Amino acid sequence: MDYFLDIFLIAISAALINNFVFYYFVGICPFIGVSRKIDMAVGMGCAVTFVITIAAFLSWTITTLILIPGAPLSSFVAGFFVTEAQAATIDLTILSYIVYIFAIASSVQFVEMYIRKFFPLLYKSFGVFLPLITTNCAILFACLTIMSNVAGVENPADAWGLGKSLTLAFCGGMGFTLAIVIMSGIREELDFCDIPASLEGAAITLIVAGIISMAFMGFAGVDSGLRKAMESGEITFRSQLKLPDSESQISVLLAAFTK
Amino acid sequence: MPLITITLAAGTLVSMALILTYILGWTNKAFHVDVDPRVDSINNALPGVNCGGCGYIGCNEYAQAIVDNGAKVDLCTVGGDNCAEALADIMGVEIEISLPLRPVVHCIANYGDRLGRSEYVGEQICAAANLVADVQGCIYGCLGFGDCSRVCDYDAINVIDGLATVDYEKCVGCGACARVCPRNVITITPFKSDQIFAVTCSNKDMGKNVTKVCKQGCITCKACTRHSSLFTIFDNLSTINYDGYDPENLETIIKATDKCPRNVIRLVGKTPENNHDLPKNEDDSELALPDFKTTVDDTEWRG
Numbered sequence: 001m002d003y004f005l006d007i008f009l010i011a012i013s014a015a016l017i018n019n020f021v022f023y024y025f026v027g028i029c030p031f032i033g034v035s036r037k038i039d040m041a042v043g044m045g046c047a048v049t050f051v052i053t054i055a056a057f058l059s060w061t062i063t064t065l066i067l068i069p070g071a072p073l074s075s076f077v078a079g080f081f082v083t084e085a086q087a088a089t090i091d092l093t094i095l096s097y098i099v100y101i102f103a104i105a106s107s108v109q110f111v112e113m114y115i116r117k118f119f120p121l122l123y124k125s126f127g128v129f130l131p132l133i134t135t136n137c138a139i140l141f142a143c144l145t146i147m148s149n150v151a152g153v154e155n156p157a158d159a160w161g162l163g164k165s166l167t168l169a170f171c172g173g174m175g176f177t178l179a180i181v182i183m184s185g186i187r188e189e190l191d192f193c194d195i196p197a198s199l200e201g202a203a204i205t206l207i208v209a210g211i212i213s214m215a216f217m218g219f220a221g222v223d224s225g226l227r228k229a230m231e232s233g234e235i236t237f238r239s240q241l242k243l244p245d246s247e248s249q250i251s252v253l254l255a256a257f258t259k
Numbered sequence: 260m261p262l263i264t265i266t267l268a269a270g271t272l273v274s275m276a277l278i279l280t281y282i283l284g285w286t287n288k289a290f291h292v293d294v295d296p297r298v299d300s301i302n303n304a305l306p307g308v309n310c311g312g313c314g315y316i317g318c319n320e321y322a323q324a325i326v327d328n329g330a331k332v333d334l335c336t337v338g339g340d341n342c343a344e345a346l347a348d349i350m351g352v353e354i355e356i357s358l359p360l361r362p363v364v365h366c367i368a369n370y371g372d373r374l375g376r377s378e379y380v381g382e383q384i385c386a387a388a389n390l391v392a393d394v395q396g397c398i399y400g401c402l403g404f405g406d407c408s409r410v411c412d413y414d415a416i417n418v419i420d421g422l423a424t425v426d427y428e429k430c431v432g433c434g435a436c437a438r439v440c441p442r443n444v445i446t447i448t449p450f451k452s453d454q455i456f457a458v459t460c461s462n463k464d465m466g467k468n469v470t471k472v473c474k475q476g477c478i479t480c481k482a483c484t485r486h487s488s489l490f491t492i493f494d495n496l497s498t499i500n501y502d503g504y505d506p507e508n509l510e511t512i513i514k515a516t517d518k519c520p521r522n523v524i525r526l527v528g529k530t531p532e533n534n535h536d537l538p539k540n541e542d543d544s545e546l547a548l549p550d551f552k553t554t555v556d557d558t559e560w561r562g
Contacts, residue, residue: 066271074267074271077267077270078263078267081263082260082263086260086263090263090264090267091264092264092267092268092271094268095268095271095272098272099271099272099275102272102275102276102279103275103279106279106282106283109283109286110282110283110286113286113287113290114286114290116290116292117290117291117292118290120292
């Protein structure tokens with residue numbers, strides 16, 4: 001049950017609360033560049049989600065199998081040359097950036113060739129975005145977040161498994177899609193507005209992006225609050241006939257947040 | 260011990276490189292898509308404006324149609340003769356010289372010439388005004404609300420004093436204005452020379468019924484048909500048969516033009532450069548560069 005709670009909270013956090021675009025400010029290039037029309041924005045969002053999931057899978061696999069100290073493959077190879085104990089201390093996480101870019105770029109190439117061959121209509125609609133998002137920092141950011149949760153935790157039992165990594169990646173991509181579709185909707189409306197000449201183009205886009213970021217700040221603390229509420233069982237369901245008692249409501253909220 | 264780390268790091272990267280390169284190379288072969296190289300060269304030869312004048316959705320669609328379905332190579336109105344020749348070279352076919360197709364507005368009446376006009380307070384578009392009676396006396400001629408001007412991507416047709424006027428320097432012949440005119444006042448005509456004679460009226464009534472509604476319209480006196488065989492009367496309206504139009508042999512047409520009592524047969528087209536009689540419009544910039552707007556989003560994906 002705890003595991004599903006974790007997955008749920010990671011999903012909400014990646015999509016809404018710690019939105020990749022509005023909280024961490026990664027992936028802004030396609031966010032501003034492709035958000036003029038809603039259908040293009042949807043295509044770009046789907047492409048990013050797709051690539052980010054594949055990249056997360058590859059990077060989690062490589063991190064767990066090769067890079068972290070005590071990883072199976074590297075200790076196996078090192079075991080031929082040094083003792084087992086020493087082989088378990090070899091830390092290859094310095095390679096993480098290079099290896100991730102390597103894996104992302106090749107997987108995107110592979111996926112593009114696959115889509116071009118078997119789904120030509122799909123290729124026509126968003127095939128051009130796949131090379132654009134190869135080095136998109138949102139992808140690399142997801143991979144590095146996964147790495148920090150696999151290699152950077154003190155307690156090895158807390159290290160993220162494949163499920164949590166893929167959830168983060170997929171929901172991060174969904175959050176990116178949400179962000180870019182919201183932005184493209186607003187920009188399509190802005191086309192009909194009278195914008196002062198000095199603010200046209202990139203300026204008004206960035207201002208709008210900043211305002212939306214501030215709006216998304218309203219989600220801050222929802223994940224930790226939800227976690228506290230669900231773990232300590234403070235959520236009670238009131239019956240419809242009883243009027244809500246404002247005093248007891250406030251005391252429940254205070255109890256939840258100050259625990 | 261550090262040596263082991265270094266070796267492992269290098270080994271990881273080298274083995275990843277080898278494996279991934281091998282996989283990508285295999286994928287390239289296995290998932291190869293046969294693209295006819297002629298499509299690329301045709302795409303390069305086409306103007307890339309995506310105007311739709313050829314009848315296909317964009318330049319890439321036209322290129323595919325040429326290679327796959329054997330579409331004719333001279334359909335591009337923007338590219339004109341040079342483009343048709345280049346395409347014929349690429350595809351290895353013969354073409355005959357095609358003529359530039361340009362719009363002719365068959366109306367010459369300004370607001371002042373139109374009788375029976377009333378104030379129209381509906382939607383100020385020709386398509387709507389056409390449905391309402393008595394916007395102006397003539398039910399066949401140009402309404403002047405500018406549907407053609409709004410649909411033109413090249414700023415080549417504008418409503419000047421209530422009459423749609425074509426700027427033949429900017430026009431590329433995509434045909435959008437002719438398609439959108441609700442009264443079919445504009446026809447796309449092959450221009451055998453820079454300027455051709457045209458009957459600038461669309462009124463299908465005769466005599467008094469025309470003079471009641473317009474100071475300029477054709478009254479179907481049939482004087483032109485008596486002087487030149489190229490004029491025929493169709494639906495009480497004089498029309499020129501452009502198949503027989505010969506720019507070298509214009510005497511009969513010029514005679515008909517002189518004899519026309521209403522002066523509806525006029526020269527339309529690009530004014531020759533040494534024509535100092537026409538005053539230059541102050542609004543025109545010195546260098547009128549074509550403003551190609553594409554229908555593609557600004558990401559400039561031409562696929």
